Amino acid sequence: MKKIELLAPAGNLEKLKIAIKYGADAVYFGGEKFSLRARANNFSLEDIKEGVKFAHKHHAKVYVTTNILPHNDDLDGLVEYLKYLDSVGVDAIIASSMTIINTCIKECKRMKVHISTQMSTLNSYACKFFKDLGATRVVLARECSLDEIKEIAKKTDVELEVFIHGGMCSSCSGRCMLSNHMVNRDANRGGCAHSCRWNYDLYDKDIKINKDHYFNIGSKDLMALKMIPHLIDAGIASLKVEGRMKSEYYIAKIISSYRALIDDYYKTRDKNLDYDKYKQEIEKAENRETSIGFFNGPVTVNEQLYDRDDHPTKEYVGIVLKDNLFKKYTLIKQKNFFKIGDQLEIFGPNNKKIDYEVKEIFDCDLNPLDAARHPEQIIKLKIPFRLKKDDMLRLKINIEK
Amino acid sequence: MKLITCLKNINDIDKLNFVDEVIIPTKYSIYYDELIEEAEIKQAINKLEEMNVKAIISIDALISEEKLDEVFNFINQYLESRCDFIFSDFAVLSYFRSNNLDLSRLIYSSSTYICNCDDIQYYHDLNIRVFVSNELSLDDLVLNCKYDNVILQAYGYFPIYYSKRNVLSLFKNYTGIDFDVNKEYEIKEELRSEKYIIKEFNDFDTHSVILNAYQICIYKELNDINPNYIYVNTSNIDVLKIYYDGLSNSIFSIDNELALKNIDERIDKSLLYIRPSILNKDEKN
Numbered sequence: 001m002k003k004i005e006l007l008a009p010a011g012n013l014e015k016l017k018i019a020i021k022y023g024a025d026a027v028y029f030g031g032e033k034f035s036l037r038a039r040a041n042n043f044s045l046e047d048i049k050e051g052v053k054f055a056h057k058h059h060a061k062v063y064v065t066t067n068i069l070p071h072n073d074d075l076d077g078l079v080e081y082l083k084y085l086d087s088v089g090v091d092a093i094i095a096s097s098m099t100i101i102n103t104c105i106k107e108c109k110r111m112k113v114h115i116s117t118q119m120s121t122l123n124s125y126a127c128k129f130f131k132d133l134g135a136t137r138v139v140l141a142r143e144c145s146l147d148e149i150k151e152i153a154k155k156t157d158v159e160l161e162v163f164i165h166g167g168m169c170s171s172c173s174g175r176c177m178l179s180n181h182m183v184n185r186d187a188n189r190g191g192c193a194h195s196c197r198w199n200y201d202l203y204d205k206d207i208k209i210n211k212d213h214y215f216n217i218g219s220k221d222l223m224a225l226k227m228i229p230h231l232i233d234a235g236i237a238s239l240k241v242e243g244r245m246k247s248e249y250y251i252a253k254i255i256s257s258y259r260a261l262i263d264d265y266y267k268t269r270d271k272n273l274d275y276d277k278y279k280q281e282i283e284k285a286e287n288r289e290t291s292i293g294f295f296n297g298p299v300t301v302n303e304q305l306y307d308r309d310d311h312p313t314k315e316y317v318g319i320v321l322k323d324n325l326f327k328k329y330t331l332i333k334q335k336n337f338f339k340i341g342d343q344l345e346i347f348g349p350n351n352k353k354i355d356y357e358v359k360e361i362f363d364c365d366l367n368p369l370d371a372a373r374h375p376e377q378i379i380k381l382k383i384p385f386r387l388k389k390d391d392m393l394r395l396k397i398n399i400e401k
Numbered sequence: 402m403k404l405i406t407c408l409k410n411i412n413d414i415d416k417l418n419f420v421d422e423v424i425i426p427t428k429y430s431i432y433y434d435e436l437i438e439e440a441e442i443k444q445a446i447n448k449l450e451e452m453n454v455k456a457i458i459s460i461d462a463l464i465s466e467e468k469l470d471e472v473f474n475f476i477n478q479y480l481e482s483r484c485d486f487i488f489s490d491f492a493v494l495s496y497f498r499s500n501n502l503d504l505s506r507l508i509y510s511s512s513t514y515i516c517n518c519d520d521i522q523y524y525h526d527l528n529i530r531v532f533v534s535n536e537l538s539l540d541d542l543v544l545n546c547k548y549d550n551v552i553l554q555a556y557g558y559f560p561i562y563y564s565k566r567n568v569l570s571l572f573k574n575y576t577g578i579d580f581d582v583n584k585e586y587e588i589k590e591e592l593r594s595e596k597y598i599i600k601e602f603n604d605f606d607t608h609s610v611i612l613n614a615y616q617i618c619i620y621k622e623l624n625d626i627n628p629n630y631i632y633v634n635t636s637n638i639d640v641l642k643i644y645y646d647g648l649s650n651s652i653f654s655i656d657n658e659l660a661l662k663n664i665d666e667r668i669d670k671s672l673l674y675i676r677p678s679i680l681n682k683d684e685k686n
Contacts (some may be wrong), residue, residue, distance in 0.1 A: 171562050298566075
């Protein structure tokens with residue numbers, strides 16, 4: 001049986017490399033055209049080529065999102081763009097427009113078509129339709145329960161991809177125009193303003209019903225750790241993590257945690273894994289409330305986002321820029337404030353963690369600093385053990401607390 | 402140009418003898434004002450046939466795996482009747498193909514997906530009619546409506562949010578506030594003045610719908626857009642008659658447009674004259 005694929009988001013080239021180093025079997029990202037997530041640092045044509053080269057060198061696949069619902073003007077250059085993606089080795093596009101799907105099937109010799117979750121596919125008959133169309137994979141709607149996913153998998157021979165982690169639309173994907181009508185940002189062309197996460201009042205004619213709470217319709221993010229063994233057993237082809245806008249630290253933590261879980265299940269075939277272990281790691285990077293989504297059936301209040309209390313995580317404080325080869329100083333790019341006396345935890349793709357107390361901080365010219373204050377500042381630390389490029393530093397204990 | 406409307410109340414059916422086609426909402430529809438029971442659906446189709454008006458049965462909800470058989474059985478009941486079917490789940494198209502049924506009886510209506518000529522051409526080749534997106538500019542509508550399989554919603558409310566979450570019931574459970582979740586309500590965003598109709602449905606599956614704040618009213622623009630079919634979603638016969646007058650005379654006059662405004666002030670042009678923005682990567686949130 002083919003091992004299930006762990007599919008990671010890549011907001012830019014650096015994140016693509018991090019995702020693959022930290023355990024992704026495949027990555028997806030948008031180019032500068034035809035992709036949702038207009039605010040992500042979408043890939044230039046050169047970036048795409050380099051990303052594919054890096055991914056394939058590490059035996060990972062690359063999928064490019066072309067999942068907008070284009071208006072007439074948006075279609076200029078479609079054939080050339082798809083042919084370019086095909087020529088540089090992109091493995092598949094993720095699409096929802098019939099025009100983009102059919103153009104790819106007609107014009108591209110090698111590149112496959114995956115049907116985007118924007119098509120809200122909830123059943124085996126719809127899967128059959130897309131297979132007949134020429135698609136090789138369908139990304140199922142996030143509204144499918146585990147039982148439904150199992151049933152669909154039994155009845156269809158098209159590859160299935162399932163979301164396991166990250167943001168959830170409150171609406172069926174592709175069916176929400178709140179953003180278009182409220183702020184004139186086209187949700188299906190990359191401009192979603194996340195109006196479903198705003199605060200509303202609920203009225204019965206002119207009488208306001210809500211008193212102490214706003215009326216909210218937003219969803220908590222998805223975290224489906226306990227579903228992974230079931231999805232593996234059901235024969236799902238790919239497990240997808242959402243989050244092209246997320247940080248490299250988030251990508252590293254989420255991907256390495258799911259990587260470990262998947263590998264542990266393949267080794268043990270025991271569904272009674274210590275899920276808290278993976279959850280604790282994920283929670284180090286997750287700053288939004290999570291839930292099981294629709295996996296257990298229709299959502300309850302536990303899956304809805306009320307009186308939200310999101311807080312930005314500031315635990316990720318730096319990334320190693322070069323292998324230190326036991327040299328006296330390790331070159332670090334600062335990601336969040338930390339200072340002398342702070343306790344850090346250093347981790348890498350293998351998930352091994354090392355504790356480290358900050359005793360000295362230096363700038364590039366080896367001038368001593370009392371703290372790493374400036375975002376993206378390049379600093380040097382004396383770290384007495386071997387570290388590799390892209391290992392990360394996380395704040396463990398702030399001594400003032 | 403042909404006129405399509407929606408059956409709001411079974412008792413009003415006789416008044417619709419001048420329209421070309423009537424949509425009959427069912428519990429398998431995304432949105433309906435009042436549920437028309439299955440026994441009444443057959444009755445409505447027969448009555449419309451007597452009036453020489455074509456019936457269109459709406460089954461445009463997304464269908465979960467476990468509900469497929471129920472929906473297919475429902476379709477089977479009406480295959481012998483003179484009616485078409487509105488769908489948005491590709492399971493319906495797949496079912497029609499698998500059973501060699503006539504695809505020209507299908508109308509694709511996702512409300513949001515049909516935005517360009519090439520997509521329309523795809524359905525045209527299959528002999529399937531489509532509802533064009535309600536979020537298009539006038540320029541795009543003029544281009545898209547050149548295809549003879551396009552239906553344009555010219556008047557009324559339409560869904561701008563379709564969720565499988567029963568958001569009214571969930572809110573009631575969360576807050577403990579006692580209110581009837583089966584009624585229609587309105588929501589208002591904390592910084593904005595518009596109110597949007599919200600309704601929850603629990604007859605077939607569980608879902609919630611939010612409608613646009615103002616009823617769209619495309620009238621004088623029909624002279625330029627000139628679609629083959631217009632859909633007027635209203636229970637107001639006077640509104641329907643004004644559209645009928647326009648298409649009978651092949652002129653959609655300013656006077657008639659003003660008359661529409663006098664009937665209901667809560668109308669607007671939606672996004673017809675607004676160029677939707679696409680954020681560039683450097684643009685701030």
